[in-house]
Amino acid sequence: MERSVGVIKPVFDTMSRSLEEASATIGATRWQTFWHVTLPSLKGAITSGALLTFARAVGEFGSTILVSGNLAMRTQTAPLYIFAKFNEGQVEAANAVAIVLALLSFFIFSILFFARDWLDTD
Amino acid sequence: MRPEEITTIFGNNASNGAPEGERSETTVAASVRSVSKKFKKTVVLEDIDFDIAEGESLVLLGASGSGKTTILRIIAGLEEPDTGRVILHGKDVTELPARERGVGVIFQNYALFPRMTVERNIGYGMRIRHRPRKEIRKKVGELIELVGLEEHRKKYPSQLSGGQQQRVAIARTLAYKPQVLLFDEPFGALDAQTRVRLRREIRALLKRINVPSLFITHDQEEALELGDRIAVLNAGRLEQIGTPDEVYNRPETEYVATFLGAANLLLGVVSRGDVEIGTAIIPAPVETARFREGQAIKLVFRPEDVYISRTGELPDGCRRLTNGVIEEIRFVGAYERLTLRLDLVARQPAEGEPVLYNVALAGREKRTGVPIVATRPKPEANANLLTVGDRVAVGLTAFRVLANYALASERAGRLVDTSKRR
Ligand SMILES: Nc1ncnc2c1ncn2[C@@H]1O[C@H](COP(=O)(O)OP(=O)(O)OP(=O)(O)O)[C@@H](O)[C@H]1O
Ligand SMILES: [Mg+2]
Numbered sequence: 167m168e169r170s171v172g173v174i175k176p177v178f179d180t181m182s183r184s185l186e187e188a189s190a191t192i193g194a195t196r197w198q199t200f201w202h203v204t205l206p207s208l209k210g211a212i213t214s215g216a217l218l219t220f221a222r223a224v225g226e227f228g229s230t231i232l233v234s235g236n237l238a239m240r241t242q243t244a245p246l247y248i249f250a251k252f253n254e255g256q257v258e259a260a261n262a263v264a265i266v267l268a269l270l271s272f273f274i275f276s277i278l279f280f281a282r283d284w285l286d287t288d
Numbered sequence: 289m290r291p292e293e294i295t296t297i298f299g300n301n302a303s304n305g306a307p308e309g310e311r312s313e314t315t316v317a318a319s320v321r322s323v324s325k326k327f328k329k330t331v332v333l334e335d336i337d338f339d340i341a342e343g344e345s346l347v348l349l350g351a352s353g354s355g356k357t358t359i360l361r362i363i364a365g366l367e368e369p370d371t372g373r374v375i376l377h378g379k380d381v382t383e384l385p386a387r388e389r390g391v392g393v394i395f396q397n398y399a400l401f402p403r404m405t406v407e408r409n410i411g412y413g414m415r416i417r418h419r420p421r422k423e424i425r426k427k428v429g430e431l432i433e434l435v436g437l438e439e440h441r442k443k444y445p446s447q448l449s450g451g452q453q454q455r456v457a458i459a460r461t462l463a464y465k466p467q468v469l470l471f472d473e474p475f476g477a478l479d480a481q482t483r484v485r486l487r488r489e490i491r492a493l494l495k496r497i498n499v500p501s502l503f504i505t506h507d508q509e510e511a512l513e514l515g516d517r518i519a520v521l522n523a524g525r526l527e528q529i530g531t532p533d534e535v536y537n538r539p540e541t542e543y544v545a546t547f548l549g550a551a552n553l554l555l556g557v558v559s560r561g562d563v564e565i566g567t568a569i570i571p572a573p574v575e576t577a578r579f580r581e582g583q584a585i586k587l588v589f590r591p592e593d594v595y596i597s598r599t600g601e602l603p604d605g606c607r608r609l610t611n612g613v614i615e616e617i618r619f620v621g622a623y624e625r626l627t628l629r630l631d632l633v634a635r636q637p638a639e640g641e642p643v644l645y646n647v648a649l650a651g652r653e654k655r656t657g658v659p660i661v662a663t664r665p666k667p668e669a670n671a672n673l674l675t676v677g678d679r680v681a682v683g684l685t686a687f688r689v690l691a692n693y694a695l696a697s698e699r700a701g702r703l704v705d706t707s708k709r710r
Pocket of ligand 1: 327328332350351352353354355356357358359506
């Protein structure tokens with residue numbers, strides 16, 4: 167997650183900041199701005215952020231399984247779960263968790279977007 | 289587009305917000321009242337005060353870092369002032385967020401939405417206000433015609449030239465009848481020729497639609513051409529506000545004189561209605577009336593106000609400064625530029641006289657005599673040929689006498705609004 171923020175944040179800070187300000191002066195609410203301006207112009211960045219996060223999660227696979235094992239409901243991370251289910255041939259279960267992961271990322275990402283103003287003011 | 293059609297776009301030219309009664313009695317569209325702003329500990333704006341009249345275009349002129357953008361952002365509601373108020377059409381909007389102010393900002397990079405076509409960019413303000421689709425289509429059509437972008441309506445911003453993008457940005461704000469238009473260095477990103485063409489186009493457009501506007505620039509030529517009035521900003525303070533003629537021909541401070549075009553500066557004192565510059569004495573009872581006897585002053589004059597005579601005769605209304613020698617002559621396109629060395633000798637200061645009495649020039653050269661710069665238009669230069677080494681009489685057709693404050697703090701807090709004094 168921290169990785170995808172690292173990719174998206176610079177985009178937030180430069181170009182989209184002035185677009186958001188333009189949108190605000192035109193009369194848009196924060197939500198309208200997010201929906202019509204920020205999200206469309208972040209498509210590329212969101213995709214790459216998601217990909218990098220995914221890559222990172224898969225990359226952590228080995229160390230997670232070695233350090234903490236793969237105990238269901240205890241140390242099993244989502245990727246390990248996906249891996250386990252996938253191995254057992256339960257592709258639907260694996261997909262379901264993957265989708266939950268994706269939605270969760272999006273949700274956290276949105277919160278970060280709205281929280282940015284407090285975070286920025288030192 | 290004909291005037292009556294423009295009226296249909298803008299209604300009866302005025303405002304969102306202000307109640308009927310207040311609107312009719314004021315012609316002020318926007319006011320900035322005693323605005324100050326600090327970033328961390330740095331003072332960026334100090335007690336800024338000005339009005340933008342209805343239909344007026346005011347130019348905020350100042351060097352880089354003088355606080356121009358900060359003023360614009362405070363009016364737009366993108367930045368909060370530490371003290372002071374912002375008033376739009378009689379309504380105090382200081383506490384309102386940007387989106388409730390109804391101000392049109394044309395950002396330096398235009399800030400067009402990259403994934404929307406020209407049409408959708410222009411219609412954005414109406415879409416988010418949930419106007420009916422038919423109304424949006426009609427208005428967008430009118431605005432596209434107004435700014436002359438008919439062939440480009442389906443294009444994306446990246447497919448447009450800088451000038452076209454700028455027109456989209458303007459049309460996008462006009463769609464919601466802005467109370468005031470704010471332009472941040474609108475021509476900064478364009479080449480010199482396009483700049484000149486566009487600022488004339490924009491000026492003509494603004495005069496037609498009659499929306500009050502604030503321009504930001506650091507280019508004096510642009511300021512003189514665009515502004516009905518010019519406000520000169522220096523390090524977070526307003527030095528002077530006035531018409532182009534006033535700030536150029538009657539600068540109130542040395543900063544204004546030198547920032548708007550070239551100016552010669554000579555130090556002197558007031559003595560019995562005369563200006564004494566070293567050994568030269570210029571009768572100036574009117575100009576010196578506001579100074580006390582013996583006060584240190586600066587004589588400020590533009591190169592084009594220097595009259596050069598080989599015969600020693602000066603025309604009526606031209607006051608003799610002293611004699612001098614032509615040191616250099618250059619042709620600079622439309623006019624001739626000369627450097628003259630005046631026969632001015634610094635007098636030894638008498639007992640108790642301020643040291644500033646000594647003649648000096650901005651250049652701080654140490655040679656005897658004082659260099660000044662003069663220009664002559666081509667016809668004059670051709671009719672009265674001069675060569676280097678000629679001894680001439682030097683007169684001034686116009687000049688200003690400014691106080692020579694020894695301390696910066698002496699002149700602090702002096703806002704000079706020449707437009708109000710008339
Ligand atoms: N958000 C900010 N945080 C801290 N300092 C700022 C901020 N915005 C502006 N400043 C400072 O305030 C001063 C005035 O900045 P401003 O952008 O208003 O100048 P400007 O006149 O528009 O200059 P330019 O012509 O270069 O655009 C500068 O010294 C700048 O560094
Ligand atoms: Mg600026």
